[in-house]
Structure formats: structure tokens, C-alpha cells
Amino acid sequence: MTGKWYQLTLREGDQGEALLKVPVDQGIPEFNIWDLSAGSPLDLANPLQIELERDGVLADIYLTAFDVMVVSPSTAEILRQDAASDIQLIDAVCSNGGEMFVANILSSVDCIDREQSSIIYHEKTDRFTRRKAGDIQVVTRLVVDKSKLTTPTICRVSNYRSAIILRQDLAERLQHASLSGVAFVEV
Template sequence: MTSRFYELRDDLYHPGRWHLRSPVDEHGQKINPWQFTEGRQLDPQGSIRFPVKPDGVELEFTQSSFSIPVLHRRVVQLFERLGIQDVQFLPAEVQGHAGPWFILNALRVIRCIDETRCREVRHFKPEDGQPERVGEYRVVSGLRIDPTKAGGARVFRPWGWRMVLLVSDDIKQALEREGITGPVFTEV
């Protein structure tokens, strides 16, 4: 079992990089972006497309608006060779860029945030006016997790702070070894 995990983000400072916007369907209608952070199997109806603005250099790992991970086929093939479980790859299109492209849908959400080691943690309270979110995280800075709670997971989202995608050390090393463009890692 690995004891090192990393937040996986895309390199916002990559020179001339593209920026993917919120997903839309084949008719240009917005698709609910939060469904890709819920940790459940999805069965999308129709195609998923990502507008690009500004256009620029493709990244093999990137995140659209709302932190949706979008991967080139090369990344999907690497995950398959590594035998990564608990993920779903949803076909997607990126405006003006040949693919194939995929959304990485992490299927596990794990209660693992180590609040005592984070720089700051605040929870939603009843007075915040969002009763459905009371007890969830409102702020997490300096994210740290308890790796013993990962239970062998290699790709997952932390419960209560699902916009973050976490990966194990072996995945980080494989992405670096393969020379995949776009990923940036922060140890958690």
C-alpha cells in the first residue's frame, strides 16, 4: 500500500496552453459539470464537447472549468497498462482538436482529509444558508490526507472536497516517466 498521494492538477503556466471551458452537448447546451465529481458510474446520453478559449497548445492531461480531468488517449492507455481500477473513461470531443479525448471519472470518494494537518479547514454551518451542505467542507487549504484511509485506492476524490483529484505515487511516477504533458503534482 502506497503512503504517498498527490493532488493532480494541470499546469496553468504551460506556455501558450489551451483552456477548456464547461462541457456542452451536441446542441451546445450546458451539461451539469458536477456529475463528474460525484464518484459514480455515468451513462451520458449524446456526446460531450469542450469549447476551447483561448485556443493553444494541447495538454495530454488538462482540466476544464469545474476541474473536470480531460485526457488524451495516451493517458488512458497508460492507466490501462497500470491496471487502474475505479475509474471510468468517458469519450469526449475538444473543439478544433483531433482526439480521441476522454473525461476521467474517478469512481471513488474517500473520507480521508486529515483536518489536523491541513493549514485551514472550515465547515458549512446552518447559518450559511445551505442546509444540504452542513458539515461538509467550506474551505480546505494546505490539503493533507491520512493515507491509511485510502484503502488501496490509486485514483480518488476526497469526501467533502470533491473538486480535487488524488493519485498514488506510482501513478505520478508513471505519468512523469511517460512524459505526459500537463500534469502538476502537489503532495498531500
């Protein structure tokens, strides 16, 4: 699809904003945090538990460690309306009692423009991160090939799963809702 696409990026929070740790499922010992960025629907019986790293007001959108997207109820409602087929919203409860959702992004597209992007590759296989030599380690400048983005509203970049990108209409809707926590960078 032609048009603009945006990457979600962390925004510096103000001092009164809470910081989140990684969500955990205390009811399933074999729960793997990497599953939340793998692009497959999850069947979880209990809400995920999220500890606060720092107390404060909850932001509307977080990108936690392990590339997990956590959103407020108001953000979840926008995602339900505009991107329902691309995400699974999983109930989550913060240690301060706040209700949040983990946005499990189901769509993934191999859309990196490797000629225009600035990419650093893994030199060795790393068992912890499941990365192999030659896999993308970090993208310092992401440029996407828009011709490969035909159907999703929001997706992960398949060869660089920490990148979450949104179609222009969804990015604008989230920006107009004055949601806190992230910024949008055109890619």
C-alpha cells in the same frame, strides 16, 4: 496503504497551450456537469463536447471548472492500464477536432486528516454548489490519512470532491511520461 500520495494541481500552461471550457453533452438536455465529479458511472450516448477558451496545443491533463478531469489519449491509456477500476473514460471531442477523454473518477475516500490539514468551512447553505453550512469550502493545505487509502490508485476526497489524489506509482508513471498540464503535490 502506506506510501506517498499526490494531489493533482493545475500547472501554469505556456502561452501556446489551449485552455478548455467545461465539457457538455449536447444530446442530453438534463445532463448535469456536477455528475462528472459525483463518483458514479455515467451512460452517455454521445461524446462530450468541449469548447476551447483559448486555441493552442492541447495539454495531456486538464482540471476544468466543476472539478472535471480531461485527459489526452496517451494519458487515458496509462489510466486504463493502472487505474481501470477507479475511473470511467468518456469520449470527448474538442472544438478544434482534438480527441480527449473525460476521466470520471469513480472512487472516493474520506481520507482528510482534519487535524493536520488547513480547512475553511461553508458558513451558509449554497444551492448552486449543493454545499451545506459546515461542509468543506476549501482546503488550503491538504494532508491525507494514508491508513484510509487501502484500495484505490486514483480517487477523489469524499468530503472535498475537487481534490483528486493519486497513489505514488501512478503519479510517478504519469510524471515519467512527461505529460503536460498538471503538477503533483505530495499530500
